[in-house]
Amino acid sequence: MRVELSVPVAADSDAEIARLVADRVPSRIAERDGTVFTDAAVAADRLGWVDLPFRAAGLLDEIEALQDRLAAEGLRSISLTGMGGSSLAPEVMATAAGVELEIVDSTDPNQVAEAIGTDLDHTVLVIASKSGTTIETDAIRRAFAAAFGAVGIDPATRFIAITDPGTELDALAAEEGYLATFHGDPSVGGRFSALSPFGLVPAGLAGVDVRGIVDSAASIASDLALDSDENPALRFGTWLGIAHARATEKLVLADTSPALRGLGAWVEQLVAESLGKDGQGILPVVVGGPSDVGFADARADAVLAVLGSESDFGAPSGFNAVVDGDLGEQFLFWEFATAIAGYSIGVDPFDQPDVEAAKAFARAALETGTQEGEYPAFADGDVEVYGEVEATDLVGALRELFDQVDEYGYIGIQAYLDRLGEAGATDLRPLVSRHAGVQTTFGFGPRYLHSTGQYHKGGHPNGVFLQITADPRTELLVPGRGYGFAELQRAQALGDAAALREKGRPVLRVHLTDRARGLDQLRRAVSEIAPHHHYGVD
CATH class of the missing domain: 3.40.50.10490 (Glucose-6-phosphate isomerase like protein; domain 1)
Structure with a gap:
């Protein structure tokens, strides 16, 4: 993975990196030490994402077995209803791989009706909700159930649930006998769940090589845990922290690689929801490319980041970044970098109080x-x-x-x-x-x-x-x-x-x-x- 950064004053970056290295921030995050963020250690319950690539082997086998079963039954159309962290990562994976995965994450009646009207005879609906009570997801589940029932199909034979253990959705899936149920890890927050069942199951069933994505993430994990200025996530997280301290609090994102198309929307959710609180934070601004408005003519309040290959650009603020790597690397990199930025800024990246x-x-x-x-x-x-x-x-x-x-x-x-x-x-x-x-x-x-x-x-x-x-x-x-x-x-x-x-x-x-x-x-x-x-x- 290649991460290149520029800052107006290199001494600021060096000093902040030295502070976070002295505090062992990356390694403590990797060790799931929640006290890095709060004395009460409550954040320890939200650090399960750090080793997901090394816990995915059994899940990957289950996905492949279910994929074979669906193919044998002629169920070739995968729809996913989920909001935020329950849909953005699989959407990026499917887009990058060029496979069809219908995302139903709207309450617009026309959009929902269009989704339901698409090839019900061959459709499976993946229902993804960590809480099991997400209002949009529940409403869409109900609408699909009625539509399946109207054409004589038992909805339970077409529903796959992804939820945390013990939720209402978990109980409903067991009661009605869903086609399959996958359980998330309660210590993995929704926006950090790309490499969990919430990201991998829908994408894998749609035909994405999720095993390759997991392997790629695993290959970079040790680098992201280093208490060293060689750690790209540490450098990027402190880069955001320094920019924030200088009132340069907008992160303008432009992708330049087809293999990363749509990644900005996932990064937007991760960064905005993790860091935007207590009157502080980094606001991601996703643009169409380096020549788009907001990037090409950015002002002193913006840092510029290209996802993919380097382009010729420069921000008046002096904060420029190139983040190049495949999806597996990107997912784990951004999760570590965002958590580290939270430490640098002084906010808990794992709550969402508003x-x-x-x-x-x-x-x-x-x-x-x-x-x-x-x-x-x-x-x-x-x-x-x-x-x-x-x-x-x-x-x-x-x-x-x-x-x-x-x-x-x-x-x-x-x-x-x-x-x-x-x-x-x-x-x-x-x-x-x-x-x-x-x-x-x-x-x-x-x-x-x-x-x-x-x-x-x-x-x-x-x-x-x-x-x-x-x-x-x-x-x-x-x-x-x-x-x-x-x-x-x-x-x-x-x-x-x-x-x-x-x-x-x-x-x-x-x-x-x-x-x-x-x-x-x-x-x-x-x-x-x-x-x-x-x-x-x-």
Whole structure:
């Protein structure tokens, strides 16, 4: 694995590395010594990921045996429902390997309906939830069960569960007789679970060479445990810590290798959720490549990292990195580096104190009704605008939001849309970044709630948020619940907006009464705003 770093003042890096070497941070993490993060040693219960590559042999045999069984029964289509750490790693593995793995991690009714309508006769659904009670995963499981039942297929013969021992999902799988159940290790947190059953089972069943990924991770493990400046994870973790101390707290990620396509989304979740708390942290910004907005014209608040082969680039901040290696190396490297960065910054990388707030507000919205007391500030064409705004048109409302962001703050775009059918909405990230003049992130909801959502509420309080909702194209009931997917999706949007506002974060919600025309109108409105600060329009 090759990791190249540059820092503005090498002495800072040398001193911080020396401090962490003296504290034996890498080796203590590898030894599962939780006191490295807290005197109470509670973090010891979250360090099971460090030796996963050496505990995977039996799991790999089980995956291969089940894969043969599915093939013999003509079950060739693998779908996965899971959120955050339960879906991002297998999605990266499948993308890199060029194999089909359908990820169902949305509550958009159209996206869920499309997933269910794809080749049920040959489909297996992998249901992945560490807690066993993840609301999105449970809702999608119920919808698939109803669909299988409607065509005369016993859902249990098509369901595979991945969960921690003793959860509600574990009990349900045993009661109903699922095709297979794989147990996670309770000492492995979701975002650190790439090399656990949560990452390896779905990817392996889809046809990824997961044995090769595990072997690759194992080959680098000893290097990542070294208390030495030769340890690439130690150097990178302290690099992030030094950048953070210099108020350079945004990590802009660009992949340059097809073999690492999509890795940025996994890194985004790991870094944002692990480090974004207590008013501190590193905000990952995933861009399309080194020439994209936010990378090519980065400012002093950003560090730049290329995933893959080196490109010709340089950050005004002086913090540049190239991280080159295959997926197995990347997974374990980033896990160690993130944990080490947490130590350097002074946060516990294994908790997520601000995640529950949005869930609580969403539950309240479901109980009271998502339309209760909700009135737009105004309507403009195919867009309704919600929030405290003085403007009376969409351009003016967006301008007000952009004016609220600090010069070195950021804008978070949260799109509660169909992640596949409306994938083109992602072009709003560079467009907003150009015209607002600050780093801008983009996340589909509710997917981002299990990723950057922790940072939005717990990280640096310099973000403002543009939330996009839309009238549903269809409705799909959640069997056994008193609501449908559209209402659940709306409740999650309203819940996160309420949690953000409670934290003092500005939120503007734009609701598209016609999805296609509304998105076009939103793009035009952003383009009418004169570029701010540094970023210009090409």
